[in-house]
Amino acid sequence: MSIEARKSDHIKISLEKDVSFKKTTWLEYVELIHQAAPEIDPEDISTEVSFLGRRFSHPFIIESMTGGTAEAEKINGNLGEAAATFRIPMGVGSQRAGIVRPHTASTFRIARERGRDAFLIGNIGAAQLIENGVEIAFKAVKMIDADALAVHLNPLQELVQPDGKAKFRDLFKTISLLKKELSIPLILKEIGCGLSREVVVKGEEAGVDAFDVAGSGGTNWTLIEMFRAEESQAMDKKALAEVFLEWGIPTAASVLEAVSSTAKPVVASGGLRTGLDAAKALALGASMAGFARPVLKPATESEKQVVGKLMQLSTELRTAMYLVGCRTVEDLRKAPKVLLGPLHLWWNQRISHGSR
Numbered sequence: 001m002s003i004e005a006r007k008s009d010h011i012k013i014s015l016e017k018d019v020s021f022k023k024t025t026w027l028e029y030v031e032l033i034h035q036a037a038p039e040i041d042p043e044d045i046s047t048e049v050s051f052l053g054r055r056f057s058h059p060f061i062i063e064s065m066t067g068g069t070a071e072a073e074k075i076n077g078n079l080g081e082a083a084a085t086f087r088i089p090m091g092v093g094s095q096r097a098g099i100v101r102p103h104t105a106s107t108f109r110i111a112r113e114r115g116r117d118a119f120l121i122g123n124i125g126a127a128q129l130i131e132n133g134v135e136i137a138f139k140a141v142k143m144i145d146a147d148a149l150a151v152h153l154n155p156l157q158e159l160v161q162p163d164g165k166a167k168f169r170d171l172f173k174t175i176s177l178l179k180k181e182l183s184i185p186l187i188l189k190e191i192g193c194g195l196s197r198e199v200v201v202k203g204e205e206a207g208v209d210a211f212d213v214a215g216s217g218g219t220n221w222t223l224i225e226m227f228r229a230e231e232s233q234a235m236d237k238k239a240l241a242e243v244f245l246e247w248g249i250p251t252a253a254s255v256l257e258a259v260s261s262t263a264k265p266v267v268a269s270g271g272l273r274t275g276l277d278a279a280k281a282l283a284l285g286a287s288m289a290g291f292a293r294p295v296l297k298p299a300t301e302s303e304k305q306v307v308g309k310l311m312q313l314s315t316e317l318r319t320a321m322y323l324v325g326c327r328t329v330e331d332l333r334k335a336p337k338v339l340l341g342p343l344h345l346w347w348n349q350r351i352s353h354g355s356r
């Protein structure tokens with residue numbers, strides 16, 4: 001199957017089917033403490049943040065999604081323009097398509113053309129980086145004049161994808177090599193199964209500048225690949241995917257794993273659906289909150305629709321900040337909270353005994 005057909009399947013399935021985990025993000029196990037006397041006015045609240053050397057209007061990121069097809073070009077254009085208008089970072093999808101088939105590079109570059117001076121994050125798969133060498137990363141950066149580069153880890157997707165290749169053996173050696181020559185920040189991200197402490201610690205040693213957990217509870221790539229396997233009659237892959245459908249570290253647990261293992265910025269993503277989800281993730285110590293599928297449908301329509309969705313998320317975040325009495329995002333990151341149930345158990349077993 002061609003890369004174009006695969007990318008087109010991913011968008012179509014994400015838009016038309018319910019592709020969420022049954023398992024949740026576990027953000028429902030984070031209770032922010034209501035402050036009945038906020039002692040600030042709503043107008044005093046500032047959502048501005050610094051991330052990787054730039055100032056942004058909100059602690060939001062439009063997560064890496066697409067490129068390589070005509071529809072992807074429309075999506076990337078709308079997202080790029082919205083990122084510039086709203087002053088937040090935006091990731092493009094895996095750029096392998098644009099490198100292997102240069103005539104599709106424009107479907108990524110459109111984000112720069114319409115996004116003007118937006119902070120754009122390039123994207124390349126770790127497996128492709130290891131297989132082809134670091135030059136492919138420089139091609140990705142050049143293609144969109146990227147301000148940062150994300151390398152994605154997707155071992156489960158590679159195993160259940162009919163045409164996947166699970167080759168991650170020399171990852172950290174390759175990341176170190178890349179980091180030595182890359183002049184922009186390097187982000188290590190998952191795509192929906194979460195990052196563990198072990199991966200974050202090794203990533204930091206290799207020189208990674210920020211981590212995007214992409215935990216489970218939101219878009220489920222094993223499920224998307226299961227639908228594709230079914231469609232292409234790859235019944236062995238479908239059966240494998242079925243067993244691992246709910247595999248992964250819930251987003252709230254993954255944020256705790258990451259922030260307790262590194263002082264580098266951590267992006268919370270995977271199943272964040274409201275500004276309140278973002279507020280909880282930030283209160284766990286994340287620096288930014290990433291959204292993929294919530295902005296996908298608006299991006300198939302217009303830049304205005306994307307900005308509208310971001311405004312709604314902003315109002316929800318500001319409301320949560322007001323109710324916990326936090327004037328700034330830095331205050332929110334230190335806000336009192338209670339961890340409940342399974343998340344508290346996770347904290348006890350994995351984090352409280354072994355912090356940095």
Ligand SMILES: Cc1cc2nc3c(=O)[nH]c(=O)nc-3n(C[C@H](O)[C@H](O)[C@H](O)COP(=O)(O)O)c2cc1C
Nearest residue numbers: 063064065093094152191214218219270271292293
């Ligand atoms: C349609 C779609 C395509 C995606 N493609 C990529 C990709 O090419 N590279 C990548 O690193 N992540 C990709 N992702 C994963 C997202 O960046 C994000 O980590 C994940 O979807 C979790 O966020 P969500 O639950 O808000 O969708 C994609 C997500 C969606 C929905």
